[in-house]
Amino acid sequence: MNRIAVANQKGGVGKTTTAINLATALAAIGWRVLLVDLDPQGNASTGLGIKHSQRERSSYDVLIGSSSVVDAAVATRVPRLDVLPATVDLSGAEVEMVSMPDRAHRLDKALNAASARWDICLIDCPPSLGLLTVNALVAARHVLVPLQCEFFALEGLSQLLQTVERIRAAFNPELSILGVALTMFDRRNNLSQAVSEDVRACLGGVVFDTIVPRNVRLSEAPSHGLPALIYDLKCPGSEAYVRLARELLSRLPRVAEAA
Template sequence: MIRIAVANQKGGVGKTTTAINLATALAATGWKVLLIDLDPQGNASTGLGVHQSERARSSYELLTGDCTLDEAVIATKVPRLDLIAATVDLSGAEIELVEYEERTHRLDKALNGASERWDICLIDCPPSLGLLTINAMVGARSLLVPLQCEFFALEGLSQLLNTVERIRARFNPELSILGVALTMYDRRNNLTEQVAEDVRACLGNVVFDTVIPRNVRLSEAPSYGVPALIYDIRCAGSEAYMGLARELIGRLPLKAKAVAA
């Protein structure tokens, strides 16, 4: 199973929107997808229409070892897309996990014991570089970074990249950066164009060609409990995420793509 963490310690960059719609786009192409909501806010779970009453077992119980991955899985409204939901209990996990043995490898162990039901797993991380995000990076094999097209876009990115290097050196030598996705792109704004140029000049081919535009439909969809690709498949945001999914698949190693085929 291919494992990708969707992470950025900066909030409001479209991370959860990217995780939800990218997972839906991959499912639409025929892939069997698992989305793990590792953010205590649980926005990915809400955005997929999974209510609090349906979250009897969540990513919190998965990390603490109170349930297996298969026991925590919830089928969503999207064909071929399953979810491990998040609850507010995760907010205390950062402290609780300190007492656990191999606290940085809790998610990795859970994923290693998973069945072969899924081709790919996306992990929606909280907006921080705490223990939950570290668990995601240790459990993942690749990292996708949503980056908002604003003046402070690159601020903090170096910290994230340094964290990736430390994780690679100490815990997970397989971790690599799959790509950086520019989000909230507004062609009418000259600053947006300048920021995009600066990011590409700094990071080069790491940045995906596909950009995610500012789009009202992307903002509206979560309130209806469905991804934008279901809410309005013809909107600019949905088309962009379909393009990003195709580009992401093209970047996966041939071996990984063969496993998922």
């Protein structure tokens, strides 16, 4: 099972929107997809239409060891796409895990036990570099970084990259940066173009060719409990995520079970 952490410690850069729509695109082409919601706000779960009454078990239960991933995962309205939902209990998980000797490996061990169930796993990380994100990076094999096309886009990116290097050295030598996805691009704003050029100049080929535009339909979709690709497949945001999914696939190792 390929595992990708969608991470950036800055909030509001499109992590959850990216995770939801890439998961939907991959499921649409036949992959069995698990989306792990590791954000206590639970926006990825809500954005896929998972009501709080359906979250009897959650990623919190998996991390503290009271449930398996298979038992806690919930099927979504998207065929072949399941979500490991989040609840507000997750906000206390970091405190509870501090005393556990394997606190950085909790998610990794849980996913190892469920590796035959899904072809690919996307992990929606919280906007921080705390123990929840560390668990995601230890469990993942790749990191996808959504980067907002605004003035402070590169602020904090070096800190995330340093964290990735530390995780690679201490826990997970297989971890690699899959790519940086530019999001919330506003073609009417010269600053967006300038930021895009600066990021490509700094990071080169690690930046995906696809740029996700700022799009009203992308913002509306979660309120309907639907991925944008289902809410409005023809909107510019959805079309961008379809292209981004193709690029992502071209960078991933082959998975024998995937369609």
